[in-house]
Amino acid sequence: AATGGYLKYKDPKQPLGARIRDLMNRMTLQEKIGQMVQIERTVATPQVMKKYFIGSVLSGGGSVPSPKATPATWVNMVNEIQKASLSTRLGIPMIYGIDAVHGHNNVYGATIFPHNVGLGVTRDPNLLKRIGAATALEVRATGIPYAFAPCIAVCRDPRWGRCYESYSEDYRIVQQMTEIIPGLQGDLPTKRRGVPFVGGKSKVAACAKHFVGDGGTVRGIDENNTVTDKNGLFGIHMPGYYNAVNKGVATVMVSYSALNGLRMHANKELVTGFLKNKLKFRGFVISDWQGIDRITNPPHLNYSSSLYAGISAGIDMIMVPYNYTEFIDEINSQIKKKLIPMSRIDDAVKRILRVKFTMGLFEEPLADLSFANQLGSKEHRELAREAVRKSLVLLKNGKKKGDKPVLPLPKKTGKILVAGTHADNLGNQCGGWTITWQGLNGNDLTVGTTILTAVKNTVAPTTQVVYNANPDANFVKSGKFDYAIVVVGEPPYAEMFGDSTNLTISEPGPSTIGNVCGSVKCVVVVVSGRPVVMQPYVSKIDALVAAWLPGTEGQGVADALFGDYGFTGKLARTWFKSVKQLPMNVGDKYYDPLYPFGYGLTTKPNKL
Numbered sequence: 238a239a240t241g242g243y244l245k246y247k248d249p250k251q252p253l254g255a256r257i258r259d260l261m262n263r264m265t266l267q268e269k270i271g272q273m274v275q276i277e278r279t280v281a282t283p284q285v286m287k288k289y290f291i292g293s294v295l296s297g298g299g300s301v302p303s304p305k306a307t308p309a310t311w312v313n314m315v316n317e318i319q320k321a322s323l324s325t326r327l328g329i330p331m332i333y334g335i336d337a338v339h340g341h342n343n344v345y346g347a348t349i350f351p352h353n354v355g356l357g358v359t360r361d362p363n364l365l366k367r368i369g370a371a372t373a374l375e376v377r378a379t380g381i382p383y384a385f386a387p388c389i390a391v392c393r394d395p396r397w398g399r400c401y402e403s404y405s406e407d408y409r410i411v412q413q414m415t416e417i418i419p420g421l422q423g424d425l426p427t428k429r430r431g432v433p434f435v436g437g438k439s440k441v442a443a444c445a446k447h448f449v450g451d452g453g454t455v456r457g458i459d460e461n462n463t464v465t466d467k468n469g470l471f472g473i474h475m476p477g478y479y480n481a482v483n484k485g486v487a488t489v490m491v492s493y494s495a496l497n498g499l500r501m502h503a504n505k506e507l508v509t510g511f512l513k514n515k516l517k518f519r520g521f522v523i524s525d526w527q528g529i530d531r532i533t534n535p536p537h538l539n540y541s542s543s544l545y546a547g548i549s550a551g552i553d554m555i556m557v558p559y560n561y562t563e564f565i566d567e568i569n570s571q572i573k574k575k576l577i578p579m580s581r582i583d584d585a586v587k588r589i590l591r592v593k594f595t596m597g598l599f600e601e602p603l604a605d606l607s608f609a610n611q612l613g614s615k616e617h618r619e620l621a622r623e624a625v626r627k628s629l630v631l632l633k634n635g636k637k638k639g640d641k642p643v644l645p646l647p648k649k650t651g652k653i654l655v656a657g658t659h660a661d662n663l664g665n666q667c668g669g670w671t672i673t674w675q676g677l678n679g680n681d682l683t684v685g686t687t688i689l690t691a692v693k694n695t696v697a698p699t700t701q702v703v704y705n706a707n708p709d710a711n712f713v714k715s716g717k718f719d720y721a722i723v724v725v726g727e728p729p730y731a732e733m734f735g736d737s738t739n740l741t742i743s744e745p746g747p748s749t750i751g752n753v754c755g756s757v758k759c760v761v762v763v764v765s766g767r768p769v770v771m772q773p774y775v776s777k778i779d780a781l782v783a784a785w786l787p788g789t790e791g792q793g794v795a796d797a798l799f800g801d802y803g804f805t806g807k808l809a810r811t812w813f814k815s816v817k818q819l820p821m822n823v824g825d826k827y828y829d830p831l832y833p834f835g836y837g838l839t840t841k842p843n844k845l
């Protein structure tokens with residue numbers, strides 16, 4: 238650590254600019270380069286942190302200190318890494334980041350909120366703000382001050398494996414939902430645009446991602462090319478960034494995708510020219526995971542030119558995440574050869590320090606367990622349950638026009654059937670980015686309430702509930718059920734593993750619909766990350782509910798099915814008839830959906 242007396246940069250009473258200048262003047266080139274490096278926790282040993290002055294560490298999707306790790310285990314891990322950073326000459330604290338994209342989703346026992354595809358349906362900015370605040374508390378419960386959220390992609394083709402991470406096909410809903418940022422970070426104290434702000438220990442630095450046009454790739458192919466003109470770019474994909482910057486978002490993550498053939502990680506005109514210079518964004522720009530390597534296809538084809546392109550484009554922090562010596566050696570070499578000017582390095586380091594100073598990381602670098610009881614708290618689960626209710630869309634309520642509405646269902650009846658692959662499956666209900674990167678099947682992944690359990694919690698004690706994941710027609714016919722709830726949909730997936738050309742629900746979903754709805758009055762609940770093929774089944778179905786990826790609080794589904802709350806949600810995405818129509822978004826000249834954007838039937842809550 239620096240020896241001797243007063244160190245201006247360590248004095249919180251000093252103005253932010255003075256602290257940054259003082260520290261910058263003390264830093265060696267290697268200390269500056271170290272601040273630009275983010276490595277994965279599995280390689281972040283104290284030795285590596287100290288030797289290379291590493292400025293940031295992350296958990297990749299599903300990267301946890303141990304299975305079902307407790308807040309204490311998380312806090313100890315983060316603090317161990319932090320102590321190494323604090324023991325360096327200048328003692329600059331590292332910043333630990335993680336994908337808390339629908340609650341603190343890597344962490345066992347955390348509240349898992351609906352994915353963004355459902356939250357966009359709520360059109361409720363205040364709800365998003367409350368979700369952000371709850372998520373920040375749960376992230377801080379594990380000692381982490383930085384979340385790679387929100388994703389403000391405008392998904393224009395549901396064949397994209399990340400469409401569920403997008404709030405809507407309509408940029409105006411995406412703009413509204415950026416209200417999660419002040420929830421995560423705290424309200425911006427001044428009206429100065431683009432000033433990164435994090436309001437203390439109960440808040441976290443956020444990350445608007447992925448800049449820009451990630452949701453517009455051809456045929457929704459993940460990490461591919463977005464072909465559009467200025468209207469498409471600034472009229473559809475960019476608007477959310479205006480709101481995010483105005484709300485003081487601390488960081489922006491660059492998209493893997495290309496724009497008209499130019500990789501965003503190499504796009505100086507938009508990263509520096511537009512985001513930094515035009516929008517006056519003053520936080521730091523972070524690459525995506527191996528984003529530099531993936532400038533080329535195949536990745537890492539010409540690392541030196543990719544590194545040059547990425548740093549020159551204006552990327553400040555590199556999510557390496559493993560080969561940090563390769564990055565450090567190469568950037569040193571390009572600085573030495575004056576390929577990369579020191580002004581670029583200083584811009585990057587100043588931005589990183591600005592965020593670290595602003596969020597109080599120098600004053601409170603170490604975490605404690607004061608927020609541990611926030612993880613998966615009852616209050617947060619009730620908030621998630623509210624979000625589930627508001628995210629549901631009632632698409633059909635009666636077999637034929639004029640039929641008596643099927644929903645809300647009577648709680649008191651003789652016997653009901655609950656069926657389907659997604660009725661008693663918490664992993665399917667939560668989707669990707671839950672405990673692991675790709676998500677999991679089954680019920681022991683974390684703590685939550687399946688839709689089946691929720692139904693059992695809600696019906697009258699005398700109502701018999703029979704569960705059969707995939708009953709045959711005879712079972713249904715002979716069962717003398719008063720009605721059936723069939724819960725089907727997609728398996729969990731993330732990123733490129735979710736890219737789909739057919740958008741069909743997983744077997745035996747379709748046959749379960751046929752077996753059940755052919756014999757008894759049925760409510761079909763679709764659990765999916767996007768609109769899926771439903772047209773062939775709709776005529777057999779009495780009532781149809783889109784539940785998206787509701788997360789751990791399945792009780793929210795039963796709340797609406799049985800009328801404790803009314804259905805209010807309106808589609809935030811067009812529900813296509815056939816994949817042959819895609820891409821097809823509201824406002825398109827050719828628009829012939831099964832259910833249009835903005836559609837949703839409503840029901841009144843039961844009289845108390």
Ligand SMILES: O=[N+]([O-])c1ccc(O[C@@H]2O[C@@H](CO)[C@H](O)[C@H](S[C@@H]3O[C@H](CO)[C@@H](O)[C@H](O)[C@H]3O)[C@@H]2O)cc1
Nearest residue numbers: 295296297298299336385446447490525526674732
């Ligand atoms: O087995 N394969 O084929 C495979 C493919 C790609 C992989 O690459 C990596 O897998 C994931 C799990 O390690 C990583 O999280 C990222 S994803 C990236 O990571 C950021 C940090 O988590 C998020 O904020 C961004 O929003 C997201 O785009 C990457 O795609 C790993 C394995």
